[in-house]
Amino acid sequence: MATVQQIRHVQRSDGPAAVLAIGTANPASCMLRNDYADYYFRVTNSEHHADLKDKLKRICKNSGIERRYVHLDEELLGAHPDFSDRALLTLDARIDMASAAMPELAVSAAARAIAEWGRPAADVTHLVFSTYSGGKAPSADLRLASLLGLCPTVSRTILSLHGCSSGGRALQLSKELAENNRGARVLVAYSEITLIGFYGPQEGRLDTILGNGIFGDCAGAIIVGADPVDCIERPLFEMAFATQTTIPETENEITTRLMKGGLDFHVSIRVSKLLKSNIERCLIDTFESIGISAEWNDLFWAIHPGGRAILDHVEQLLGLGVEKLAASRRVLREYGNMSATTVIFVLDELRRRRARGEEVAEWGVMMAFGPGITIETMVLHAAGSLKEN
Numbered sequence: 001m002a003t004v005q006q007i008r009h010v011q012r013s014d015g016p017a018a019v020l021a022i023g024t025a026n027p028a029s030c031m032l033r034n035d036y037a038d039y040y041f042r043v044t045n046s047e048h049h050a051d052l053k054d055k056l057k058r059i060c061k062n063s064g065i066e067r068r069y070v071h072l073d074e075e076l077l078g079a080h081p082d083f084s085d086r087a088l089l090t091l092d093a094r095i096d097m098a099s100a101a102m103p104e105l106a107v108s109a110a111a112r113a114i115a116e117w118g119r120p121a122a123d124v125t126h127l128v129f130s131t132y133s134g135g136k137a138p139s140a141d142l143r144l145a146s147l148l149g150l151c152p153t154v155s156r157t158i159l160s161l162h163g164c165s166s167g168g169r170a171l172q173l174s175k176e177l178a179e180n181n182r183g184a185r186v187l188v189a190y191s192e193i194t195l196i197g198f199y200g201p202q203e204g205r206l207d208t209i210l211g212n213g214i215f216g217d218c219a220g221a222i223i224v225g226a227d228p229v230d231c232i233e234r235p236l237f238e239m240a241f242a243t244q245t246t247i248p249e250t251e252n253e254i255t256t257r258l259m260k261g262g263l264d265f266h267v268s269i270r271v272s273k274l275l276k277s278n279i280e281r282c283l284i285d286t287f288e289s290i291g292i293s294a295e296w297n298d299l300f301w302a303i304h305p306g307g308r309a310i311l312d313h314v315e316q317l318l319g320l321g322v323e324k325l326a327a328s329r330r331v332l333r334e335y336g337n338m339s340a341t342t343v344i345f346v347l348d349e350l351r352r353r354r355a356r357g358e359e360v361a362e363w364g365v366m367m368a369f370g371p372g373i374t375i376e377t378m379v380l381h382a383a384g385s386l387k388e389n
């Protein structure tokens with residue numbers, strides 16, 4: 001009879017979990033920075049809120065965002081004008097619409113990741129699905145599994161309402177799954193659709209203005225596994241170590257809550273400064289835990305670009321060279337804040353830069369922030385085969 005220790009030993013992988021492939025997707029409707037305030041106040045019949053329109057214009061101007069993509073375009077909103085009024089009972093309709101749209105978008109991203117991975121979809125053993133846009137079961141993860149042709153035995157987990165920090169949470173979970181289940185291949189899929197929290201402007205609800213200035217829709221997918229199969233699987237980033245930290249007494253600074261009229265969210269004006277005061281301690285603790293002494297400018301950085309001010313503060317605090325956050329800034333500029341999925345786009349951007357021959361450090365850090373305030377940190381090692389992609 002085998003012992004529990006022996007059984008456990010056999011289940012564990014030999015090597016660390018690694019990102020084996022990345023795919024991304026966005027809806028077709030593109031919103032340009034200079035047009036958005038006019039568009040938003042027109043389609044929500046809110047031209048009388050001139051002060052709020054001016055504030056949205058200021059946020060758009062300073063956001064560092066050029067364009068964003070959305071599912072809820074003018075035509076769809078025309079069929080659901082009640083979405084503009086947060087007092088109306090629209091949660092059911094929003095969940096129905098998001099539940100149909102999320103897997104459709106996620107399947108595009110996942111199909112790209114699976115094609116790059118080079119193995120059949122049926123080889124996926126675990127699915128981790130992350131979103132803030134859901135609210136029912138069975139959920140978008142089951143529909144995604146069916147659209148991709150995953151096996152009925154695939155082990156599914158949903159991460160809901162973690163907001164932007166789920167970019168790190170879902171990846172840490174995939175690392176644990178891959179390293180503790182020999183041969184496991186985890187598909188981590190994200191789908192973020194803002195229609196769940198889209199409202200017209202209202203006095204006293206500045207979060208709505210901020211949200212309309214920075215958020216956008218997308219899907220992302222990553223395949224994670226340990227002990228890559230020779231000649232088929234090519235690791236992009238090895239996942240060396242991951243931590244989660246909560247900043248004490250900040251539970252009211254970033255919040256999300258499902259209400260009868262949709263997702264209510266709040267992002268306090270203090271968020272970027274709170275992150276600035278806590279990020280370096282978090283990084284030092286993380287690197288000390290694994291006995292690495294790191295010079296911040298010797299690393300590559302995949303920081304969640306939650307807002308331009310957050311990137312500015314991190315860059316200034318850590319004394320980073322301007323090129324260090326270039327991938328985060330490009331993703332922010334081209335797509336906006338896409339919640340948890342944004343750091344997946346940043347990893348994709350980093351590997352593209354490296355594949356083009358641009359210098360990317362060997363070791364790096366991914367950081368994501370969300371309700372809590374939660375800071376997710378993962379130390380990554382860029383695997384050697386990047387230039388071949």
Ligand SMILES: CCCCCCCCCCCCCCCCCC(=O)SCCNC(=O)CCNC(=O)[C@H](O)C(C)(C)COP(=O)(O)OP(=O)(O)OC[C@H]1O[C@@H](n2cnc3c(N)ncnc32)[C@H](O)[C@@H]1OP(=O)(O)O
Binds near residue numbers: 199
């Ligand atoms: C296309 C479709 C879109 C549809 C949208 C629908 C939305 C649904 C989305 C649901 C998503 C829910 C997910 C929640 C999870 C969040 C996790 C995170 O990323 S957490 C997110 C992490 N991200 C952040 O925390 C954003 C960090 N902040 C920034 O990056 C910048 O402050 C900035 C870009 C917003 C403005 O640039 P900056 O250089 O500062 O420029 P200025 O100094 O000139 O200020 C201009 C105006 O902005 C004001 N204002 C500022 N902040 C806030 C606020 N929080 N609150 C309110 N207002 C704010 C400020 O008071 C000023 O007003 P005024 O004096 O002119 O009247």
